[in-house]
Amino acid sequence: MQLIIRNANVLNENGQLELKTIYVQNGVIDKVEDGAGADMSVEADIKVIDANGKLVTPGLIDMHVHLREPGFEHKETIETGSRSAAKGGFTTIACMPNTRPITDSAEMVKLVQEKAKEAGLVNVLPYAAITKGELGRELTDFAALKEAGAIGFTDDGVGVQNAQMMKDAMRKATSMGMPVIAHCEDDSLVEGAPVAEGEFARKHGFKGIPNESEAIHVGRDILLAEATGVHYHVCHVSTEQSIRLIRQAKEIGINVTTEICPHHLILSEEDIPGPDANWKMNPPLRSKRDVDACIAALEDGTIDIIVTDHAPHSEEEKAKGMLQAPFGIVGFETAFPLLYTKFVATGRWSLEMLVKRMTADPARVFGLSAGKLAPGAPADLTVIDLEQERSVDPKTFASKGRNTPFTGWKLKGWPTDTIVGGKLVWSETL
Numbered sequence: 001m002q003l004i005i006r007n008a009n010v011l012n013e014n015g016q017l018e019l020k021t022i023y024v025q026n027g028v029i030d031k032v033e034d035g036a037g038a039d040m041s042v043e044a045d046i047k048v049i050d051a052n053g054k055l056v057t058p059g060l061i062d063m064h065v066h067l068r069e070p071g072f073e074h075k076e077t078i079e080t081g082s083r084s085a086a087k088g089g090f091t092t093i094a095c096m097p098n099t100r101p102i103t104d105s106a107e108m109v110k111l112v113q114e115k116a117k118e119a120g121l122v123n124v125l126p127y128a129a130i131t132k133g134e135l136g137r138e139l140t141d142f143a144a145l146k147e148a149g150a151i152g153f154t155d156d157g158v159g160v161q162n163a164q165m166m167k168d169a170m171r172k173a174t175s176m177g178m179p180v181i182a183h184c185e186d187d188s189l190v191e192g193a194p195v196a197e198g199e200f201a202r203k204h205g206f207k208g209i210p211n212e213s214e215a216i217h218v219g220r221d222i223l224l225a226e227a228t229g230v231h232y233h234v235c236h237v238s239t240e241q242s243i244r245l246i247r248q249a250k251e252i253g254i255n256v257t258t259e260i261c262p263h264h265l266i267l268s269e270e271d272i273p274g275p276d277a278n279w280k281m282n283p284p285l286r287s288k289r290d291v292d293a294c295i296a297a298l299e300d301g302t303i304d305i306i307v308t309d310h311a312p313h314s315e316e317e318k319a320k321g322m323l324q325a326p327f328g329i330v331g332f333e334t335a336f337p338l339l340y341t342k343f344v345a346t347g348r349w350s351l352e353m354l355v356k357r358m359t360a361d362p363a364r365v366f367g368l369s370a371g372k373l374a375p376g377a378p379a380d381l382t383v384i385d386l387e388q389e390r391s392v393d394p395k396t397f398a399s400k401g402r403n404t405p406f407t408g409w410k411l412k413g414w415p416t417d418t419i420v421g422g423k424l425v426w427s428e429t430l
């Protein structure tokens with residue numbers, strides 16, 4: 001089966017848009033020709049998509065997501081999460097192990113893969129836990145988890161509190177060429193605080209989460225990464241202090257990488273309108289100073305990639321208020337339009353930079369074959385209408401989660417078609 005995408009505006013090596021015609025054969029990009037492509041009469045076994053001059057990028061990659069299945073199917077399933085990802089233009093996603101049971105056995109890794117295959121929408125890469133049950137007490141069987149298909153080890157949702165445990169994990173991961181991905185949070189510095197230290201916490205009488213609670217783990221782990229030689233990847237970085245430590249570590253050649261979420265680039269604690277748990281996430285929204293440090297770090301490459309940390313929760317759970325509600329917001333369906341509108345349409349970033357941080361860079365950091373639009377690459381492609389403007393309406397989400405702080409935001413740059421392995425898995429016209 002052949003697929004042709006004509007009239008595709010594709011970024012060239014110089015970051016300029018050029019009209020191309022993309023030919024796909026058996027799920028792989030066969031050739032990319034200059035020009036819009038002839039309006040060829042449709043042959044029986046050829047499907048033609050006319051991109052009509054819209055942007056076509058390598059499929060977006062999201063290396064930090066929560067799909068909730070098994071155990072929390074009322075929040076999301078692998079199928080609904082995959083559909084939400086596809087609608088957001090993502091073709092490859094890496095899912096966190098904080099399900100119930102936790103993805104801490106080969107059997108659970110296989111279950112995630114099977115469910116993802118059944119859904120048949122996007123590529124789902126499972127992470128496995130560092131410690132059994134993410135309890136921080138005993139390492140999982142790294143060899144068996146790798147063998148089953150896990151792409152890295154992480155206890156996302158909680159920090160690994162014990163330094164020796166983390167060092168042992170890194171040593172083991174290094175010996176098998178696997179990365180350790182860390183949720184950086186020192187529990188003793190957080191103790192039930194729902195939001196960051198700052199104006200909002202003071203005004204509403206909440207205990208605040210201090211910046212050190214994140215940075216102290218980042219600093220500890222960088223030293224452990226230096227000692228063990230592991231590829232150490234910091235989850236959802238959010239503070240000026242963590243960034244300073246990561247920048248220094250990179251400068252002296254320690255193998256550390258990191259990621260950032262759109263909300264930590266766009267919102268600060270000053271933007272929280274009131275005690276509404278759709279503004280509660282971990283890490284919390286920090287100060288404007290932190291936001292500025294994050295933006296600068298993404299721009300200079302200290303922060304390698306953009307992830308959503310898509311973390312759906314039910315409306316009932318989020319209605320419990322700032323103290324009782326769980327941390328987390330959904331991310332797939334607003335990520336690209338948010339960043340495009342805030343940073344590219346305003347002229348601060350090139351379109352090339354935004355696309356790179358969501359495609360080629362995650363592929364490089366995690367050694368994936370995805371992330372490029374070239375002959376021989378998998379035909380994972382995203383069509384994006386940079387002119388389309390509309391408001392965020394959580395009721396229209398494909399995700400079960402409605403928990404977003406961006407309701408009503410008027411954004412440009414919406415994905416319209418998502419192709420995975422040469423198959424159209426989502427289209428706004430379907």
Ligand SMILES: NC(=O)N[C@@H](CC(=O)O)C(=O)O
Binds near residue numbers: 312326
């Ligand atoms: N980010 C969040 O606020 N929540 C995540 C956990 C996590 O990413 O640490 C979740 O699983 O809900």
Ligand SMILES: [Zn+2]
Binds near residue numbers: 157158183235
């Ligand atoms: Zn986390």
Ligand SMILES: [Zn+2]
Binds near residue numbers: 066096156309
């Ligand atoms: Zn997470």
